[in-house]
Amino acid sequence: MATQTAAQRRDEARVAYDAYLAGCPARELLDTISDKWVSLILNALSGGPLRYSDLGRVIAGISQKMLTQSLRSLERDGLVSRTVTPSVPVRVDYALTDLGQDLQPVMMAIKSWAEGNIEQVRSAREAYDARLAS
Amino acid sequence: MATQTAAQRRDEARVAYDAYLAGCPARELLDTISDKWVSLILNALSGGPLRYSDLGRVIAGISQKMLTQSLRSLERDGLVSRTVTPSVPVRVDYALTDLGQDLQPVMMAIKSWAEGNIEQVRSAREAYDARLAS
């Protein structure tokens, strides 16, 4: 159940599924994890478990609806665990599962790339838009 | 303009932008590259330039509209180049730019992860759905 095991599974199954194929389950999974909120949530949980309200605070601008909806989806897919502490008021913690921790570095890479290359993209956009205006 | 230069820029700008913040340009860029079609297109171009019709064939199920729309967006963001050969009929080739090649490994990692872990996700879903039915 360690990361190595997950890596082994990945190698073995690499040829079994092909996200290029429409209707392939891998295509659908790629669609669900290629989501803005999913990447932000998985990255936010990389430092350890967080409560529902903490997630909403870290990920500025996310609505309750999208936060709950994304968390449910991640929980169903086995990427995030949900732990309820029956206190008053109730306390709910979300954490990465082993599978989620396996995916997290990839999501971090996307987020870091976006943050580190936004200026290149912006200047590329300006150049593109300027050429259209000519 | 090599990959190393891009990596240096990434390190320098890492703290300047934060995708957790709503309204931050990095958040918007994260949203655009966290897209199913974007990841499939960038991966498809990793082996070298492809023509428009080839892309449509490799990425099964993509509509003309989404293919054209995604390619325009990628071109504007400086991730993909578009080369027109004025023959009869006209020939158009799409290729990764240096910036696009810098991002491609990350997109490949997502696609590979989806293909390699879909079975884990499927069994997690079955377990989740079974618990709800009880």
Added chain:
DNA sequence: CCGTATCCCGTGAGATACTG
């Protein structure tokens, strides 16, 4: 061959209000 243009429907997603 490589698109653009139009129509149209489903759903992604915010705002708001309410509950255990």
Added chain:
DNA sequence: CAGTATCTCACGGGATACGG
């Protein structure tokens, strides 16, 4: 605190037809 429930609207995105 941690959600659920509606309502609403904009837009993603497919189908189809046409143009250079």
